[in-house]
Amino acid sequence: MDFSFSLLKGPTALSIVVIMIAAVCAADDRNPLAGDPKAAKAGEYEFRINCALCHGLGARGGGRGPDLTRAHKRHAHSDADMFQTISSGIPGTAMPANGTNGQGVGMTDDEIWELVAYIRSVEVKAPLQAVGNAQHGKELFYGDANCSLCHMVNGKGGRLGPELTAVGGTRTVEAIKESVRNPSRRLAWGLTEPSKEFAQQYETITVVTADGKEIKGVALNEDQFTVQMMDSNEQIHLLEKDKLRSFKKSRESMMPKYDTSVLSDKDLDDIVAYLISVGAQ
């Protein structure tokens, strides 16, 4: 659309513009291919090519990308929102704009609408119902389960482990539970180039400095010659590798395994319910 605003003056002009914008929004708000099973099938191919690397096969969530089968989405309530998210990416996250990076190929507008049709087709229809008691989960998180010693939610908690405010809104229940029961396994997630945007890989680093002091903590970042780490007292250490007596990196997480003798299935359900309630906000 390319017309000159200068030709239109006064309230009439303004209302014309408002009406036009409203019309455009209304027209674009719904996917023109909505409900077309052929479009959804084509969208599935597009999804596999462009999205599955992060969001997983079947859109069930991957190492970095949220589970897209959920009814509630942080960035894509309407079809138009979803189109916009796919087309332009989400600033400040690993979600890239369509066709701008090395992963996947650029999609045409039609192909993006096919993708939207596919994602809608695999969506669960009802918002996720948490099975546990969120209030009790919160008490456990900040109390007996000791989660908050290392994890922060809404600005409150420790710093050594990943921030968990958004995790309930972006990860599957199964993934959250597995992270609690077997934390080391999830350290493998997201080890591809796009994840370079995330400094914190939470690998366990143990070093011995030149003066013989051992420091154990999590990696904040690392390159060939340096490491930036946080120890269990939340002290940051900035180190040059060639000045260390030893440097060891392990994918054995510093987080203890919470097996059923430490945390019952019911209590875990409650903690997950709490995280989901926070993530939905």
Next chain:
Amino acid sequence: MTARVNGMERSRPRMSQAFHVFTITCVLLGTVQAPAQVTFERLLNSAKEPQNWLTYSGDYAGRRFSPLDQINKTNAKTLVAKWVYQTAATGKLETTPLVVDGILYATGQDDRAFALDASTGRPIWLYQRQLPNDIRPCCGHVNRGVAIMEDKVYLGTLDAHVMALDSKTGSVIWDVSAFDYKLGYSFTAAPLAVKDLIVIGVSGGEYGVRGFIDAYDAATGARRWRFYTVPGPGEPGHETWEGDSWKVGGAPAWITGTYDAATNQLFWPTGNPSPSNRGAGRAGDNLYSNSLLALNADTGKLNWYFQYTRHDEHDWDATQVPVMIDTDGKHLIAQANRNGFFYVVDRSTGKLLLANPYGKITWSDSKDAEGRPVARKDASPTLEGHTVCPGALGATNWMSPAFDPQTGFFYVTARDQCDIFSTAPQPYEAGHAFYGSAYFPSDEAEPYVGALRAIDPMSGKVKWEFPHVSPSWSGVLSTAGGLLFTGDAEGNFIALDAASGKALWHFQMGGEVYASPMAFAVDGKEYVAIAAGSAVYAFGLP
């Protein structure tokens, strides 16, 4: 058009600066021995002028070896940054600069091409192509560099044009369309100037193109020959395609090949058949995908071919620079292939001499009578997904290897990664992505690693490796100073001892490297240059 880009206004020469630049250019030309025009003779004898870097790989043999030795094992630890040129654009830089008589020519995002004062990094001219907004590059708006011949530099563009720019001003001399970019054809590789021809291979293996290698008259832009990498009806090799699959068979040729003057042959590697990860519908070997082609440089006629990966289903393009090695009277061509094997072929006959893995491999556990690795039956992708090593990005990729005649080693940036390969049955639609596949890292996999590996090309054995913290997209340069230079994904530029792989020096450039380094000298001072992030960096002694 020249220097008309937003954000470049301040750095482009104004009138007074233009005069200054003119003066500098005259002084430079006055102080060097070599003639101003880059003749074919000069390209053939590039070793005689080590201060210049005249072709993509530094010489026609593709060695990426600089005979300069001022920067060496003893003084490398004192290297400092000399200048940085910011392109002021987003997206990665894959360019290898050329340097001719004090002027550096390189390319950037969206088919920028620019000339810099090679000793200061100050821009002399900038050409910015006005690309249509519906181009279909697969993997970023990238370009790997220019070729130079006589008084022109040559550029392949993302909208599938080949163009000649005046080397002193960046003015367009000629501009020809090779194919309809809307069907997914593009150029990303640097052309190769040979005799009076500009040779370039097409990109677009993600869109079901029919690959080709073109040669254009360097003076006029008239196309002199085209070799289709997928044979048409009646041509030998056509029978290796099922039905009409050849029409969208892929086999692009998106890296710069090498040239053997003794036999007047071009050696040009080709990419994956399309769709890349689904073999159903294209039964057969799918010639000449994933092959090394020996072409007559004058006519483009095929002398011989060697296919590295037959009927590929894992996106293992053979688009790695094929390096000519002459030793003990043998004329060899070596390639560290994306499929994880290091191959040595007799370049007179195309006969395979050696194939040895240099990385993690699960797709093959046997060889045929000719010594070619044979794919396991269970290596094919499935709808549910199936783990295979190397992954789709390959055991290496397009980043340049180096061959060092002093150490005798072949150096390659390697990646040990396995992927889950899953088919995504998909009909061909003109101009649309045509992968037929999806691939992603396995949740169960060990974290994958990267390394610079030194291979003995006579045995194919890995002699040592320099592990990277994560896999790198940087190529490798070797120099007569006993050094290797490479970059990494964390933004380091690193000098290593070429004999042992020991790191001697590094500099944190602040941007991931997707390019291969090169070396040059101006006024007797050696420089090493590489692109990282959105900038080009030059380093030298204090």
